[in-house]
Amino acid sequence: MREKIAQALKAAIEAQDKERIPTLRLIQAAIRDRDSAARNAGRDPVSDEEIREILVRMVKQRKESARQFEESNRPQEAAAERREIEIISGLLPKPLGDDAMRKACEQVVHEVGAGSLRDMRRCMNALKEKFPDQMDLGKASGIVKDMLQ
The missing domain is CATH 1.10.1510.10 (Uncharacterised protein YqeY/AIM41, N-terminal domain)
Incomplete structure (x- = not known):
């Protein structure tokens, strides 16, 4: 930076x-x-x-x-x-688009080994760490929640 x-x-x-x-x-x-x-x-x-x-x-x-x-x-x-x-x-990382956000969520769910909604916090913490300031965490939360249900 x-x-x-x-x-x-x-x-x-x-x-x-x-x-x-x-x-x-x-x-x-x-x-x-x-x-x-x-x-x-x-x-x-x-x-x-x-x-x-x-x-x-x-x-x-x-x-x-x-x-x-x-x-x-x-x-x-x-x-x-x-x-x-x-x-x-212009100096900040570009935000991820919807498709890229969905792929990032899928990747994190797989990496964390999440299987239920109990793993939601671990997934969100991993997303926050891997993609700081690059995604709307509210949207990402909804995507992860849908994946884990």
């Missing part, structure tokens, strides 16, 4: 993309802050999973800000927040 973000920033600088550069620098600053906090606590630098969490949190914050700007009748600021959401979301 770090490399992907660094490459995106380098490409934005080369293209002189004045919208992407500040957002990508903000992302890198957030990661550096988290690295610094981890180092001060005696831990390793943040993992790709933690970087994903940072990005997801940034998207959520911007969605809330955009909503508040719209309620305050400030459409230009809301549009700026939405552009940042697009930039940040």
Whole structure:
């Protein structure tokens, strides 16, 4: 993830993309802050999973800000927040489509050796671990439940 973000920033600088550069620098600053906090606590630098969490949190914050700007009748600021959401979301793993989600659920049910609804939690934990931020866990839950009935 770090490399992907660094490459995106380098490409934005080369293209002189004045919208992407500040957002990508903000992302890198957030990661550096988290690295610094981890180092001060005696831990390793943040993992790709933690970087994903940072990005997801940034998207959520911007969605809330955009909503508040719209309620305050400030459409230009809301549009700026939405552009940042697009930039940040572009760095996150692409969500799985319905067919890919069904196949992933089948694979996990098979790997876990699930045979009944009692195994539902193990299946969902495995999906959450294998496909973080890539699937709607509500839909996946319904698919797994149908498979186990």
